[in-house]
Each structure stands twice: as structure tokens, then as C-alpha cells.
Amino acid sequence: MTTATAHRSTDSGTRKRPSFASLGGQNLSLIGALVVVLALFGSLNDNFLSLSNLQVIAEAATITGLLAVVQTVVIICGGLDISVGSQAGVASVVSAMAFTSAGSNALAGMAAAIGVGLLVGILNGVVIVYGRVNPTIATLAGLAAYKGLAQLLSDGRAQGYVLNDDVFVFLGRGKIAGLPVMVWILILTAVAVHLLLKYTDIGRNVYAIGGNDTAARLAGININKYLIAVYALIGAVAAVAGILLTARTGSGQPVSGSEGLELKAITAAALGGCALKGGKGGIGGTLLAVALLGCLENGLTVQGINTFWQNVAQGTLLVAAVVIQQRRSGERAVGLPA
Secondary structure, eight states: OOHHHHHHHSOGGGTSOOOSSSOOHHHHHHHHHHHHHHHHHHHHOTTTTSHHHHHHHHHHHHHHHHHHHHHHHHHHTTOOOTTHHHHHHHHHHHHHHHHHHTTSOHHHHHHHHHHHHHHHHHHHHHHHHHSOOOHHHHHHHHHHHHHHHHHHHHTTSOBOOOTTSHHHHHHHHOEETTEEHHHHHHHHHHHHHHHHHHHSHHHHHHHHHHHOHHHHHHTTOOHHHHHHHHHHHHHHHHHHHHHHHHHHHSSBOSSTTTTTHHHHHHHHHHHTTOOTTSSOOOHHHHHHHHHHHHHHHHHHHHTTOOTHHHHHHHHHHHHHHHHHHHHHHTOOOTTSOO
8 A cells, every 4th residue: 555545545634634825614713713802802902902912912922832833743643742831841941051051152052952852852752652652641741750850950940041142132032024033933933834744745644644543554654753753843842932931031941931831732733623633733723723822811911810710711712622623523422322
């Protein structure tokens, strides 16, 4: 059986994945919801739609957006990574500590963070593939382990001070063509991953593995290699998110700023149309969901609503997204006859 045959044998999501160019019903729903949120909070607060506040929303959503983009890839491949927030926390601490140890060398700090991110991502992949551990369980363990590692390395405190370095200041507060550098990093990452998924054999194989791993294996696709590579990609991008967290806050943050990012990333991917069973999803929908979550979070904050309600809203949106997916798929309810 050829690879092309395997692709045809997988579900139709392989041929109908969302793109930036063509908006499906899921994306149109997200656009509608985004317009409603903007209109609602804009009417309640005159400053909500101001250029300065929209920039604040964009900057705040960047780190979540980076993690959501790679979470989309792993979900399409049939996996899940609950440890992305903790990975970003470890990378944030390492970037600041290495920066300080190397005599205020920003490149050394960033290289160390990305190196650690790759190692952590590969470790997740190896545990899942060769340890035969369910991705949810493996990365749930990683969530606790990497959070603990970040706290051990930093003694539970913010580390270093990077705002005396031009590179970190540029990353955290600089602008290019009127847009924050952080937003440009998210855009470039999203476009690169979108092109990878849509126009390369690697992307087609990722969809094939998530859609029907048996057919993909029979087609000769090395599933183990792909899974480890996908988790390594997550580790690298989570490290970039950690570096941006350091640049934005001015120091390495073991927990603050990274805690809860995994929930936001998974919620954005699910809202964006990713089927949690794999084989379906796209970057365009994920970015729209990130924008929706960012506007909702900022709007609630501007209105002075208790931040605990933001967690309630995120959890509700995640459940709603999964319920809609299940209803559309036509699967029977648990415990009820077909």
C-alpha cells in the first residue's frame, strides 16, 4: 500500500482541513463570536477597542497563541500535551539563569532555553512511544515534573533581570511596522506551521496518522519518528514562549505567567476545530480562538470581574467545543444504545 492510498483511506478531514484562504463553518462561527465579544465589551467600555488596549490583548495572547499552534499539531496527530505551560516555565527560568551566568549574553540564554525545550519535548515523545504511555497521562506527569523542576532550579523565585539587555527589551517591548515583535513571532510561527501542514508530505502524514494510524503504519509511515518529532517541536516552541515570557516580565518565571497556559492552549485548539481524536484541525481556526479567548479575558478584566470567572469561562468553552464536535460527529451518547 502506498502513502497516497493511506491518505485516501483516512477520514475526509485529510482533504478538508481548514486554511487561511477558505473559512469553514467553524471559523465563521468563531468570527461571529469574536465580533459579538468586541461589540459587547466595546459598548461597556470606551477604551476596550482603543489601539493601545488591542495591542495589550495581542501581546497577552501571543504566548498562549504559540502554545496553541503546536498543540494543534499534536492533536491533529492524535496526541495531546498537557505539560506545555510547565515547559514554558522551565524555559523561562533557564533563559534568565543562563543569561546571567553567561555575563548578560542574551543569545546564550535563548540557546540554553531552546536546548532544554527540545530535550523535554523529546523526553515526552520517548515516554509516549517507547514507554507506551497514554499521551494524556505522560504529559500530565510532565506537567507536575517540569513545574517542580522550574521551582527547584529557581528556588521558587523569579530569576535574573533581563531588561538591561537590548535583545530582551526588543523581544518584549519592541515593534516592527507598528506591531509588537512578540506578535510578529506568533504570526511567523503560525504561517510556518500552517504551510508545513498544508503543503508538505510531513503535514499530510501528520493528518494521516491522526486520522487512521493503522492505515498510516501500513503505508510505511514511521509513526514513532513522527510522534517524537512533534513533541520535540512542542518543546522548542514552548521554549520560545518561555523566552518571550522572560522578555515580557523582565525575569525568569518558574510558575507565574505560565500556570494555566496548557488549558488555554487546548481550549483554543478545540474551539478552533481540532478533533480531539485526531486527524482534523487547522491553524487558522486556532488563531481565531486565541483571539476570542484573549478578548474575552481582557474584557472581563477591564470590567473588573473576578479573575476566577475567567477560569470558569475557559472551562465552559472547552466543554462546549467538545460537545459540539461530538454532536457533529454523530457519535452516540455514553451508555445509550446506538
